[in-house]
Amino acid sequence: xxxxxxxxxxxxxxxxxLFTGCYRQKTRSLVQLPDSIQDAQIFxxxxxxxxxxxxxxxxxxxxxxxxxxxxxxxxxxxKHHYSTGFNFVVKSDSLSIIRQQPEETINNLSTDSFxxxxxxxxxxxxxxxxxxxxIDSVWVHIATENAQFGWIHESKLLKNVVxxxxxxxxxxxxxxxxxxxxxxxxxxxxxxYMLRKIxxxxxxxxxxxxxxxIYPTLLTTVVASAATFYASIQLFAPxxxxxxxxxxxxxxxxxxxxxxxxxxxxWLMLIVAIATIDDVKRLLKSTDIVLYLSGTAGICAVxxxxxxxxxxxxxxxxxxxxxxxxxxxxxxxxxxxxYYCGNCGMHLHRKGRCPRCGIMNE
Numbered sequence: 001x002x003x004x005x006x007x008x009x010x011x012x013x014x015x016x017x018l019f020t021g022c023y024r025q026k027t028r029s030l031v032q033l034p035d036s037i038q039d040a041q042i043f044x045x046x047x048x049x050x051x052x053x054x055x056x057x058x059x060x061x062x063x064x065x066x067x068x069x070x071x072x073x074x075x076x077x078x079k080h081h082y083s084t085g086f087n088f089v090v091k092s093d094s095l096s097i098i099r100q101q102p103e104e105t106i107n108n109l110s111t112d113s114f115x116x117x118x119x120x121x122x123x124x125x126x127x128x129x130x131x132x133x134x135i136d137s138v139w140v141h142i143a144t145e146n147a148q149f150g151w152i153h154e155s156k157l158l159k160n161v162v163x164x165x166x167x168x169x170x171x172x173x174x175x176x177x178x179x180x181x182x183x184x185x186x187x188x189x190x191x192x193y194m195l196r197k198i199x200x201x202x203x204x205x206x207x208x209x210x211x212x213x214i215y216p217t218l219l220t221t222v223v224a225s226a227a228t229f230y231a232s233i234q235l236f237a238p239x240x241x242x243x244x245x246x247x248x249x250x251x252x253x254x255x256x257x258x259x260x261x262x263x264x265x266x267w268l269m270l271i272v273a274i275a276t277i278d279d280v281k282r283l284l285k286s287t288d289i290v291l292y293l294s295g296t297a298g299i300c301a302v303x304x305x306x307x308x309x310x311x312x313x314x315x316x317x318x319x320x321x322x323x324x325x326x327x328x329x330x331x332x333x334x335x336x337x338x339y340y341c342g343n344c345g346m347h348l349h350r351k352g353r354c355p356r357c358g359i360m361n362e
Contacts, residue, residue, distance in 0.1 A: 076127065080138075080154070081246040086124045088142075088161035090116050091172065095160045097150030102130055102139040105151070116144055121164060125149065167248035184305050203288060205295045207330045213279035216296050217331045219272045221324050224303040226265040228320050231311035233258045282355060 077083040094115040098105055105111055116122060126141030128151075133139070138154035162172045203209070206216040233241045240256055249255065252263035280292055303323075310316035340346065343359040353360050 073127075081243050082124065082163075084124050084127060086246075087164035088122050088124070088157075089164050089169065090118050090120050090122065090160060091162045092160040093118050095122075095152070095157075097142060097144075097148070097152050099150050102128060102133070102151050106130065106133050114148055114150060116148075120145055122161070163246050163248075165248055167250070168245055171245055171248070188302075204284065204292050206292075206299060207327060210331055211280065211283045211292070213276070213283060214331065215272055215276040215279050216292075217327050219269065219276050219296065220299050220303055221327050222265055222269045222272055223300040224307045224320055224323055226262060226269060227304045227307035228311045228316050229258065229262040229265060231308045231316060233262060235312055 073083060094117055096113050096115055098111050098113050100109070100111045122142045122144050124140055125143045128139045128141070129137055130139060131137050136153040136155045139151050140154050140157050141149065141151050142157070143149050162169050204211050206220060210216065233244075237256070237258055240259065244255070244259055250263065250266075252260045252267070255263060276296065277293065280289055284292055307316045307320060307323075310319055341354040341357065341359060342361055344354060344357040346354055346356045
């Protein structure tokens with residue numbers, strides 16, 4: 001009972017934080033630079049550029065590459081998910097930037113370039129549309145930390161950078177195909193080893209020889225559900241996921257429906273994981289805790305990989321229904337905790353001293 005009260009309290013604390021975030025309005029200036037590039041020279045040059053643009057009656061057609069190629073900056077923001085003043089971090093080893101104007105590059109004139117190293121922050125200073133460019137009509141003008149300015153094709157830029165937000169960088173890491181393959185191989189090896197060792201020692205493991213706690217089973221099914229929704233967003237609403245990637249938030253109440261469900265599952269995953277660790281520490285001996293938690297983490301990793309991939313081929317939905325049925329059926333049939341304290345009635349994993357009242361149960 002005490003454990004349930006702790007979980008409920010934690011859940012309401014998280015809800016309070018999330019609701020507070022709903023009513024906190026964020027203001028964003030036209031040029032928003034991180035602290036590392038609040039260089040006076042950059043700020044002065046960019047501020048002068050955008051001050052002239054936002055003046056009433058100012059002609060912004062030249063800003064977008066001429067009257068014949070005039071576009072609405074808001075439409076560009078909606079379609080490309082970023083605009084002027086957006087911050088990126090270079091993720092490749094280096095990024096080559098051209099110092100001269102895009103027209104000089106298109107007309108094969110002599111140009112000079114400089115490199116931006118991995119981990120450096122850059123900011124979008126300008127955007128131009130050049131339909132005559134057969135490679136990429138969108139050119140992006142960027143400013144670096146050391147007050148260097150240059151142009152680059154949008155397609156090349158986005159392949160080599162990640163939004164500066166930590167959540168975006170986390171998403172980028174876990175979307176890397178090489179990391180995914182590595183996780184698949186490691187997860188298969190780890191789970192195989194854990195299952196062999198657990199069966200040999202008749203140790204506890206979720207789904208097969210489980211403890212009397214619903215939380216481990218709930219955690220594995222929540223992970224599978226979150227992976228399914230993650231893949232569903234990429235499958236049916238890729239632009240919604242792309243917008244979330246560029247402008248992430250952990251507040252589920254400010255997102256579209258699919259993202260609402262996904263973020264709620266992420267928060268639920270965190271809360272259930274805390275409850276799982278608490279119950280495992282209470283019900284198992286210290287020598288079995290690491291083994292059980294490692295096995296549970298391995299099954300969660302396999303669930304994430306299997307359901308995020310199979311859902312892209314529509315198989316994941318059927319698998320999720322079958323997996324949820326299997327998980328809870330296994331729990332109700334095979335969980336092994338059938339002892340109760342003769343004094344206070346607490347569930348016990350084995351005979352012995354009750355952790356609540358201290359009475360010895362023989």
